[in-house]
Amino acid sequence: MATSEKKIPVTVLTGFLGSGKTTLLNRILTEQHGKRIAVIENEFGEIGIDQALVINADEEVFEMNNGCICCTVRGDLIRILGSLMRRKDKFDHVLVETTGMADPSPVAQTFFVDDEIGSQFKLDGIVTLVDAKHVSLHIDDSDECKEQIAFGDVIIINKTDLVTPEEVERVERRIRSMNALARIHRTVRGQIPIESVLDVGGFDLGRALKQKPAFLEPEYPFEWGGVYSLQPGQARLVLGDGPDASMDVAFVPVDSADEAGLKEGAEKAVRFWSRSPSRRVSGGALAAGNTHFQLDFAKDRGRKVYPLTVPREGLYALFTEHGPEEYALRVEDAGGGALKHRVEQAFGAGHSHDETVTSVGIHLEGEVDQHRLNAWLAKVLQEQGTDIFRMKGILAIAGQKSRYVFQGVHMLFDGQPDKPWGKTPRANDLVFIGRNLDREALTEGFRKCLK
Numbered sequence: 001m002a003t004s005e006k007k008i009p010v011t012v013l014t015g016f017l018g019s020g021k022t023t024l025l026n027r028i029l030t031e032q033h034g035k036r037i038a039v040i041e042n043e044f045g046e047i048g049i050d051q052a053l054v055i056n057a058d059e060e061v062f063e064m065n066n067g068c069i070c071c072t073v074r075g076d077l078i079r080i081l082g083s084l085m086r087r088k089d090k091f092d093h094v095l096v097e098t099t100g101m102a103d104p105s106p107v108a109q110t111f112f113v114d115d116e117i118g119s120q121f122k123l124d125g126i127v128t129l130v131d132a133k134h135v136s137l138h139i140d141d142s143d144e145c146k147e148q149i150a151f152g153d154v155i156i157i158n159k160t161d162l163v164t165p166e167e168v169e170r171v172e173r174r175i176r177s178m179n180a181l182a183r184i185h186r187t188v189r190g191q192i193p194i195e196s197v198l199d200v201g202g203f204d205l206g207r208a209l210k211q212k213p214a215f216l217e218p219e220y221p222f223e224w225g226g227v228y229s230l231q232p233g234q235a236r237l238v239l240g241d242g243p244d245a246s247m248d249v250a251f252v253p254v255d256s257a258d259e260a261g262l263k264e265g266a267e268k269a270v271r272f273w274s275r276s277p278s279r280r281v282s283g284g285a286l287a288a289g290n291t292h293f294q295l296d297f298a299k300d301r302g303r304k305v306y307p308l309t310v311p312r313e314g315l316y317a318l319f320t321e322h323g324p325e326e327y328a329l330r331v332e333d334a335g336g337g338a339l340k341h342r343v344e345q346a347f348g349a350g351h352s353h354d355e356t357v358t359s360v361g362i363h364l365e366g367e368v369d370q371h372r373l374n375a376w377l378a379k380v381l382q383e384q385g386t387d388i389f390r391m392k393g394i395l396a397i398a399g400q401k402s403r404y405v406f407q408g409v410h411m412l413f414d415g416q417p418d419k420p421w422g423k424t425p426r427a428n429d430l431v432f433i434g435r436n437l438d439r440e441a442l443t444e445g446f447r448k449c450l451k
């Protein structure tokens with residue numbers, strides 16, 4: 001095991017949508033600090049834009065799957081850290097930028113509950129960016145926004161140029177009331193000495209546990225797991241109708257029919273759950289191994305049967321996205337007799353998401369007429385500015401050699417030319433994040449801005 005000194009420090013950069021995480025990240029990457037930093041990006045939104053906006057330094061940028069970092073993406077984070085582990089000599093520090101919609105605690109948790117990761121990396125601190133102008137719009141009704149502030153070791157009140165000194169004072173008092181111990185800084189565009197952000201040696205597990213007693217309990221993307229003793233060619237999974245048109249499941253070999261066996265299976269499953277599932281309709285076999293399956297019920301009504309393929313007699317764990325009672329789940333032998341699980345466990349989702357916040361991603365070829373674009377964006381913001389929390393995009397403007405990057409946070413909008421397109425095909429990618437978004441209207445509106 002590596003000693004604490006040799007472990008690579010990890011900084012988690014969090015903060016609500018548009019608070020300035022990428023701006024700070026870019027500052028860190030361009031500063032002459034002599035550190036080699038590996039960056040891991042997780043992004044909320046259907047089209048990945050952030051990676052393209054992180055400046056091209058020597059550092060390597062790894063993108064995690066879209067999704068909540070706390071559920072499906074935990075496996076992805078472990079996988080990326082695992083591959084970094086093999087190239088440890090190339091990095092001095094790892095920076096993980098979470099989505100603006102993430103509770104940072106499951107990311108932090110990964111460094112404590114996963115032994116392999118914990119032996120190689122140490123969590124240096126959680127750095128939370130707060131948007132001085134917009135935080136009051138979210139602080140009361142977004143659990144994620146609250147968790148980000150509560151867990152911050154360092155809190156940076158950013159965008160102080162957009163508000164009065166009195167307003168900054170008010171924001172700071174509010175933050176202090178939620179987190180008495182964090183080091184608080186005030187910035188414009190994340191301008192802060194790097195020592196205040198990296199290597200702060202700040203993460204305090206005791207405080208995290210006080211804040212959230214379940215901090216060390218891992219969260220999983222499934223609600224139930226059971227271990228069965230199975231023989232080849234004998235078993236099948238049988239389901240009735242349930243609440244959703246599909247359900248994800250995983251089926252993995254395990255070593256023991258007890259709590260430890262289930263945990264071992266759950267940790268295996270969470271790692272491959274972050275990859276795309278293999279689709280199955282009734283009759284399709286589920287092979288024990290390292291894939292997860294999406295059972296598609298769209299055309300299958302009533303009783304559905306999936307043969308369970310096991311290579312040899314032994315213990316196998318089944319993990320399902322929903323509880324067994326919701327789909328009248330049974331594991332049967334070839335004669336239709338019920339096979340009883342040897343041990344089972346319900347996995348409660350430790351957190352809920354604000355499902356009302358969604359994203360619309362648009363990808364269209366062609367060139368944009370700048371005047372039409374400006375008029376359309378002004379109209380969209382005027383009509384839906386409170387519901388659109390965030391928009392960003394990389395556009396091909398007619399007659400311009402460079403990519404045009406636009407950014408919006410609520411009503412504030414900003415756009416400028418970025419690096420030249422060069423040989424990259426000119427196309428437009430944009431993402432809107434917010435409430436009550438009308439996908440068709442937004443896509444059609446943007447299409448009309450094309451030449």
Ligand SMILES: Nc1nc2c(ncn2[C@@H]2O[C@H](COP(=O)(O)OP(=O)(O)OP(=O)(O)O)[C@@H](O)[C@H]2O)c(=O)[nH]1
Nearest residue numbers: 017018019020021022023100158159188189407414
């Ligand atoms: N006026 C002002 N604008 C800022 C400041 N910091 C960042 N911005 C702008 O705010 C917008 C959002 O900044 P980002 O750094 O992309 O924010 P983010 O937190 O990475 O956004 P998401 O990843 O979408 O959650 C951009 O247009 C920035 O240029 C600041 O201190 N003052």
